Amino acid sequence: xxxETNGKSVEADEEGFLVNINDWNEDLAGLIAKDEGIDMxxxxxxxxxxxxxxxxxxxxxxxxxxxxxxxAKKMGPEKGNNKYLYELFPYGPGKQACKIAGLPKPxxxx
Amino acid sequence: MEExxxxxxxxxxxxxxxxxxxxxxxxxxxxxxxLISAAFDQDVHVAFLDDGVYQIKKGQDTKDLGHKNFSPTYxxxxxxxxxxxxxxxxxxEERGLSEADLLVxxxxxxxxxxxxxxxxxxxxxxx
Amino acid sequence: xxxxxxxNKSPFERANLQSCLGHAQDGDCVLLMEDAVVxxxxxxxxxxxxxxxxxxxxxxVLGPDLKARGLDPAGxxxxxxxxxxxxxxxxxxxxxxxxAWL
Numbered sequence: 001x002x003x004e005t006n007g008k009s010v011e012a013d014e015e016g017f018l019v020n021i022n023d024w025n026e027d028l029a030g031l032i033a034k035d036e037g038i039d040m041x042x043x044x045x046x047x048x049x050x051x052x053x054x055x056x057x058x059x060x061x062x063x064x065x066x067x068x069x070x071x072a073k074k075m076g077p078e079k080g081n082n083k084y085l086y087e088l089f090p091y092g093p094g095k096q097a098c099k100i101a102g103l104p105k106p107x108x109x110x
Numbered sequence: 111m112e113e114x115x116x117x118x119x120x121x122x123x124x125x126x127x128x129x130x131x132x133x134x135x136x137x138x139x140x141x142x143x144x145l146i147s148a149a150f151d152q153d154v155h156v157a158f159l160d161d162g163v164y165q166i167k168k169g170q171d172t173k174d175l176g177h178k179n180f181s182p183t184y185x186x187x188x189x190x191x192x193x194x195x196x197x198x199x200x201x202x203e204e205r206g207l208s209e210a211d212l213l214v215x216x217x218x219x220x221x222x223x224x225x226x227x228x229x230x231x232x233x234x235x236x237x
Numbered sequence: 238x239x240x241x242x243x244x245n246k247s248p249f250e251r252a253n254l255q256s257c258l259g260h261a262q263d264g265d266c267v268l269l270m271e272d273a274v275v276x277x278x279x280x281x282x283x284x285x286x287x288x289x290x291x292x293x294x295x296x297x298v299l300g301p302d303l304k305a306r307g308l309d310p311a312g313x314x315x316x317x318x319x320x321x322x323x324x325x326x327x328x329x330x331x332x333x334x335x336x337a338w339l
Contacts, residue, residue, distance in 0.1 A: 057182060066189050
């Protein structure tokens with residue numbers, strides 16, 4: 001599939017994950033989020049930006065368990081827990097937030 | 111060597127890396143296997159010997175290859191609770207490398223100690 | 238309990254066998270198979286090394302792989318046992334773990 005943004009077509013796989021992470025920008029993130037039924041709030045952006053920083057440092061999309069722990073470490077336990085993250089991303093922070101962040105599907109996620 | 115843990119059996123696994131990165135796909139495939147294994151709450155060990163020590167050499171830059179540099183991912187293992195990383199001293203020395211050349215915290219062990227560790231595992235996967 | 242190590246690469250091309258022998262513990266078994274069977278022959282330059290290793294580990298070679306390569310089991314070095322597929326299965330079953338040096 002592909003996303004159409006600013007008159008440009010951006011290639012994605014059949015599940016909507018970007019083929020090339022360098023195609024990502026904030027407008028595109030908003031578009032992907034809309035496809036996922038998510039209206040991006042500052043809280044959503046916080047997680048998406050965290051994921052992009054994690055990817056820049058480690059070159060992988062973290063497993064949900066690892067993401068939750070890393071968020072707890074950086075932003076505190078009130079955000080680093082499943083309930084908070086699933087409320088933001090009902091179909092799974094791993095899958096949905098990674099997709100919006102332009103990252104590949106987390107390793108080990110089926 | 112096995113113990114019951116939350117209804118499941120915990121086994122001692124060791125993933126042994128013997129090949130340099132990029133020339134073949136083995137190093138990346140083993141790394142993915144290690145990351146996936148973390149989801150199963152097993153006692154995971156990762157070993158680097160022979161040319162496998164090159165996988166965690168500092169300063170890798172693959173831009174000109176057009177190949178992803180996956181060496182930073184070894185530093186993510188700690189966050190996956192995979193903290194038992196072993197490197198064989200003889201393999202480092204044969205290649206003129208030392209612990210200071212490695213991009214991740216490891217335990218450097220002798221070949222004899224590595225052999226003993228391998229013997230203590232329930233499952234050893236080498237590539 | 239002992240480990241069965243399997244090696245399937247020629248020692249003239251790769252260091253798998255060398256590394257395996259460097260990590261096998263006393264009493265372990267090493268099975269030479271596929272391209273590694275060449276290492277079992279008495280006439281190779283590696284024979285002294287294998288004879289030395291055979292002091293502490295039990296070395297076997299897979300007969301069908303010798304045969305396929307035109308190598309005569311009679312030419313296998315003393316101290317190295319020739320096994321068929323059933324023998325391979327027995328070795329694996331008698332070991333606590335199998336370690337394939339791919």
